[in-house]
Amino acid sequence: MSDSVPEAPTAATTATVTADGGAxxxxxxxGATIELENLTKRYPGSAAPAVDNVSLEIKAGETVIxxxxxxxxxxxxxKMINRLIEPTSGRIRxxxxxVTDMDPVKLRRKxxxxxxxxxxxxxxxxxxxxxxVPKMTGWSKSKIKARVEEMLDLVxxxxxxxxxxxxxxxxxxxxxRVGVARALAADPPVLLMDEPFGAVDxxxxxxxxxxxxxxxxxLHKTIVFVTHDFDEAIKxxxxxxxxxxxxxxxxxxxxxxxxxxxxDDFVSGFVGAGAALKRLNLTRVRDxxxxxxxxxxxxxxxxxxxxxxxxxxxNELLLLDKRRRPYxxxxxxxxxxxxxxxxxxxxxxxxTVTRDATLRDALEAVLIDNAGxxxxxxxxxxxxxxxxxxxxxxxxxxxLDADRLEAVEHQHELEELRAQQTHQxxxxxxxxxx
Amino acid sequence: MNFWEYISTxxxxxxxxxYQHASAVFQCMxxxxxxxxxxxxxxYRSEWAGNLATTTTSTILTIPSLAMIGLLIPIxxxxxxxxVISLTLYGLLPIVRNSIVGLRGVxxxxxxxxxxxxxxxxxxxxxxxxxxxxxxxxxxxxxxxxMLMGIAAIAAYASGPGLGNEIFRGIASLGSKNxxxxxxxxxxxIIILALLFDAAYVLxxxxxxxxGIRV
Ligand SMILES: Nc1ncnc2c1ncn2[C@@H]1O[C@H](COP(=O)(O)OP(=O)(O)OP(=O)(O)O)[C@@H](O)[C@H]1O
Ligand SMILES: [Mg+2]
Numbered sequence: 100m101s102d103s104v105p106e107a108p109t110a111a112t113t114a115t116v117t118a119d120g121g122a123x124x125x126x127x128x129x130g131a132t133i134e135l136e137n138l139t140k141r142y143p144g145s146a147a148p149a150v151d152n153v154s155l156e157i158k159a160g161e162t163v164i165x166x167x168x169x170x171x172x173x174x175x176x177x178k179m180i181n182r183l184i185e186p187t188s189g190r191i192r193x194x195x196x197x198v199t200d201m202d203p204v205k206l207r208r209k210x211x212x213x214x215x216x217x218x219x220x221x222x223x224x225x226x227x228x229x230x231x232v233p234k235m236t237g238w239s240k241s242k243i244k245a246r247v248e249e250m251l252d253l254v255x256x257x258x259x260x261x262x263x264x265x266x267x268x269x270x271x272x273x274x275x276r277v278g279v280a281r282a283l284a285a286d287p288p289v290l291l292m293d294e295p296f297g298a299v300d301x302x303x304x305x306x307x308x309x310x311x312x313x314x315x316x317x318l319h320k321t322i323v324f325v326t327h328d329f330d331e332a333i334k335x336x337x338x339x340x341x342x343x344x345x346x347x348x349x350x351x352x353x354x355x356x357x358x359x360x361x362x363d364d365f366v367s368g369f370v371g372a373g374a375a376l377k378r379l380n381l382t383r384v385r386d387x388x389x390x391x392x393x394x395x396x397x398x399x400x401x402x403x404x405x406x407x408x409x410x411x412x413x414n415e416l417l418l419l420d421k422r423r424r425p426y427x428x429x430x431x432x433x434x435x436x437x438x439x440x441x442x443x444x445x446x447x448x449x450x451t452v453t454r455d456a457t458l459r460d461a462l463e464a465v466l467i468d469n470a471g472x473x474x475x476x477x478x479x480x481x482x483x484x485x486x487x488x489x490x491x492x493x494x495x496x497x498x499l500d501a502d503r504l505e506a507v508e509h510q511h512e513l514e515e516l517r518a519q520q521t522h523q524x525x526x527x528x529x530x531x532x533x
Numbered sequence: 534m535n536f537w538e539y540i541s542t543x544x545x546x547x548x549x550x551x552y553q554h555a556s557a558v559f560q561c562m563x564x565x566x567x568x569x570x571x572x573x574x575x576x577y578r579s580e581w582a583g584n585l586a587t588t589t590t591s592t593i594l595t596i597p598s599l600a601m602i603g604l605l606i607p608i609x610x611x612x613x614x615x616x617v618i619s620l621t622l623y624g625l626l627p628i629v630r631n632s633i634v635g636l637r638g639v640x641x642x643x644x645x646x647x648x649x650x651x652x653x654x655x656x657x658x659x660x661x662x663x664x665x666x667x668x669x670x671x672x673x674x675x676x677x678x679x680m681l682m683g684i685a686a687i688a689a690y691a692s693g694p695g696l697g698n699e700i701f702r703g704i705a706s707l708g709s710k711n712x713x714x715x716x717x718x719x720x721x722x723i724i725i726l727a728l729l730f731d732a733a734y735v736l737x738x739x740x741x742x743x744x745g746i747r748v
């Protein structure tokens with residue numbers, strides 16, 4: 100059950116070692132664990148703490164999202180990780196190392212930080228902004244220059260075009276990209292992001308999210324990401340922390356588990372309507388069963404096609420073109436009516452999905468198709484199988500059942516853990532008295 | 534003798550006075566800028582310290598310049614010292630005030646970002662806050678200079694350097710044939726100097742304000 104737990108610290112140790120050894124152009128630093136232990140922040144002058152006794156373990160290389168209501172203390176919790184806000188009490192460990200009392204300036208150079216308004220310095224060019232942290236950490240000039248190019252490439256901006264621009268000469272989305280590039284420039288194992296895509300339009304936000312997912316697949320940093328937007332959370336996160344007021348953890352689980360099994364009304368309120376539909380976004384066509392369909396190819400002799408039509412269990416064939424791409428759906432009567440001409444028979448294939456498409460995309464295609472099925476294609480558009488309404492429904496039911504089981508299991512674990520803690524606390528209190 | 538004839542006969546003296554005038558103002562401005570920005574940097578973070586600095590420097594400005602020099606003469610004597618001290622004190626207000634306003638006006642999210650990426654307090658001040666506050670500070674310096682140009686004329690009262698001597702000589706001999714010419718020459722000289730300095734500041738602004746924040 101918890102076999103994977105011992106692995107995390109090992110990965111973290113290697114991460115810290117490489118980080119200290121100086122990050123080179125080759126082989127970037129992967130994530131480190133983050134452990135928060137009984138973190139509390141009480142702002143001077145306010146009665147209730149903004150963050151109240153939060154404990155949290157984030158695995159190395161994981162993307163964890165904080166979602167919660169405005170004023171709930173998400174930013175405060177995030178900023179305590181790099182100690183932009185000093186905790187009133189509690190401990191912070193990164194990669195196993197206690198950083199609660201470390202020099203905060205040193206700590207922050209190992210922790211990337213990107214914020215909503217991009218935080219780019221308007222009086223510096225894009226290149227100067229990105230070069231800041233490597234420069235402060237004492238990299239050589241040539242290494243910094245190469246790194247700036249590399250980072251711009253990484254976030255999808257052409258170095259030649261953007262290197263010399265000032266932030267005000269960039270669009271909001273481009274500024275955010277540069278902000279992320281700056282945060283990653285010195286190759287920190289941990290990246291903190293506070294609503295980084297909060298201020299851009301929905302389409303750009305969607306692009307930036309995709310970009311971040313791609314980046315993370317390459318880099319395996321430990322990312323802590325704050326957002327208001329639950330859909331953003333399920334799209335990006337490996338795990339989601341739903342926080343209520345004062346950063347009390349309402350639920351900390353995978354997007355799947357939270358969608359199918361929100362622990363209480365607060366969490367379901369956050370998940371919002373259409374949880375089952377949102378769940379479809381999290382599974383790809385490659386994860387479900389694709390049925391095989393009888394096919395013929397355009398250059399097959401007509402007789403073979405006739406035979407197949409007669410023998411096949413269904414009354415329909417999928418006609419593939421010369422490169423085995425889905426071309427036409429052929430029914431029994433079609434060839435007769437077209438007097439044996441393949442060019443005129445059947446209905447053209449309008450839509451196909453790849454194995455990378457989400458189940459939601461597949462469902463959309465199936466709904467639009469008048470016979471309720473869609474062809475699945477490989478990388479070069481070649482036929483791989485078919486998904487229809489029935490397989491989709493079955494897969495979704497299976498998924499939801501599995502999610503539910505998993506969530507119940509998680510909950511049991513949590514309850515056990517809590518019971519243990521209370522037990523220990525009671526013993527601890529009882530001890531001195533006895 | 535008309536004005537132009539007067540200029541041609543007295544131009545040597547006028548040029549020397551103008552040079553001394555400009556040099557006194559320039560040197561006092563350098564000192565006032567350094568002190569003013571330092572006061573700004575030290576006080577802007579605290580509400581009351583910043584207000585105290587602004588109030589103090591603006592109180593100084595309300596002291597009549599003649600009275601200020603009069604008060605300084607018994608302490609530091611005649612000539613250059615009272616001139617330099619009073620000009621520097623008068624020059625402080627616009628610089629202190631604009632430094633504080635400029636530093637306080639830096640977008641808090643940029644300060645947050647600067648600390649967040651691991652800049653120390655000094656690095657943040659030198660690389661982010663001061664460069665961003667520089668345009669208003671430069672405006673303060675410009676206003677200060679304009680002000681000091683006029684005030685510096687009073688220095689002649691304490692036998693200080695500058696075009697004020699020309700004006701005072703004229704006033705002292707009112708009714709004589711050159712009195713008006715002298716006052717006029719001193720005044721016009723000061724105006725020309727002020728315009729030249731202003732042009733220099735525009736140039737300095739072009740050279741020192743980063744392109745990314747130039748308006
Ligand atoms: N510097 C501060 N001084 C005093 N109180 C603060 C300070 N910063 C935040 N707070 C308070 O702490 C609470 C949590 O604020 P925080 O910014 O962490 O919330 P948040 O979850 O990030 O909200 P949002 O989603 O709106 O960004 C709020 O009630 C806020 O008023
Ligand atoms: Mg916030």
